[in-house]
Amino acid sequence: MGTLNGYLLVSGLLFTIGLTGVMVRRNIIIIFMCLELMLSAANLTLVAFSRFGLVNGLPNHHGQLLVFFTITVAAAEVAVGLAIIVALYRAKQTVHVEDLKSLGG
Amino acid sequence: MLLFGVGVVVNRNPVASALCLVVSFVGLASLFISLDAHFLGIIQILVYTGAVMVLFLFIIMLLDLKEEARRALNAWAVAGGAVVALCLVGTLLHVLGTFPKGEATLPPLVVPEGQTYEDTKALGTLLFTEYVFHVQVIGLLLLGATVGVVALSKKEASK
Numbered sequence: 178m179g180t181l182n183g184y185l186l187v188s189g190l191l192f193t194i195g196l197t198g199v200m201v202r203r204n205i206i207i208i209f210m211c212l213e214l215m216l217s218a219a220n221l222t223l224v225a226f227s228r229f230g231l232v233n234g235l236p237n238h239h240g241q242l243l244v245f246f247t248i249t250v251a252a253a254e255v256a257v258g259l260a261i262i263v264a265l266y267r268a269k270q271t272v273h274v275e276d277l278k279s280l281g282g
Numbered sequence: 283m284l285l286f287g288v289g290v291v292v293n294r295n296p297v298a299s300a301l302c303l304v305v306s307f308v309g310l311a312s313l314f315i316s317l318d319a320h321f322l323g324i325i326q327i328l329v330y331t332g333a334v335m336v337l338f339l340f341i342i343m344l345l346d347l348k349e350e351a352r353r354a355l356n357a358w359a360v361a362g363g364a365v366v367a368l369c370l371v372g373t374l375l376h377v378l379g380t381f382p383k384g385e386a387t388l389p390p391l392v393v394p395e396g397q398t399y400e401d402t403k404a405l406g407t408l409l410f411t412e413y414v415f416h417v418q419v420i421g422l423l424l425l426g427a428t429v430g431v432v433a434l435s436k437k438e439a440s441k
Contacts (some may be wrong), residue, residue: 182384187313189374191287191306191323198291200363206342210303213334217310217326226314234392236318238408243325244322245323245405248329248421253427255334259325259341260434262331266345275356 184189184225191218205265205272209258216251283309296342300335307331318391319404 192215198211227240266272286309289302307330315322339349378384393399 179387180384182378183300184313184372185378185381185384186316187284189378190284190333190371191310193370194291195376196286196370197363197367198365201359202291203359203438204296206338207290207299209363210290210299210338213305213330213413214290214306215331217307220326220337220389221310222314222430224314224317224319224322228319229386229389231389232392234400235404236391236405238401240321241322241401242413243404244319245409246416247323248322252329253333253424255337257427257434258429259430263341263344264434272345274374276312 181225181229185222188221188225191215203273205262205274207275208263209255213251213255216247220247223247230239269279274278283313297339300338300342303338304331304335307335317388318399319401321405 190204195211195213195215195218198214199208210271214271222267223240223244227244230237230240262272269277271277283306286302286306290299290306293302307326311323311326312332314320314326391399424437
């Protein structure tokens, strides 16, 4: 590795793993973890492009700040999402998405 | 790192899944550091493997999910996941194969004589000058999230 394509490939594969996990798994907590995996894959792409697209010989710090904000928002999202999962578990006693059909009509 | 990413999906036990995710995130942080984004690498470890994963493990322990390990997978979901994964990998390989700029190797950083590259300082300067409004918005968002989480758990507790 060391080329831009190498980093992009790793990022894309990580995103694919996350997306597959979201589609295949039925445990809502694992689906949530796979969402985090996808977010991090996008972050890796941003950092790679910021490092390879030099501005005056330095990495593009605007891209890195976007990653910083993404991490912050992701942390808040995890907190809220897990609180919702706990509330859901208390109401339904399950974390399997196939048992949650009350919105399906 | 990718291996442990697969481990997150494949593992039946949520605790093992979460631990695989920790290792995967540490690998990702090392990639950040290899890209000279030291600050983001440290933040990744602190926030994700520190705070977020503790939260995940705490919730898994709280809900006591051990007994849910056995259940047949939905064949359609597995097939759909495999198809989407294959399509994505195919597209990825095609796009990267026709991306000539992607062959670039890591370009060297240009820093003035007698100085070292300090990305934390540069990021901090940018954060509190150009992006100060965004920081305030993020602060408001975090406040909102905190209040929301407290409200969510409180309502359930009083039931």
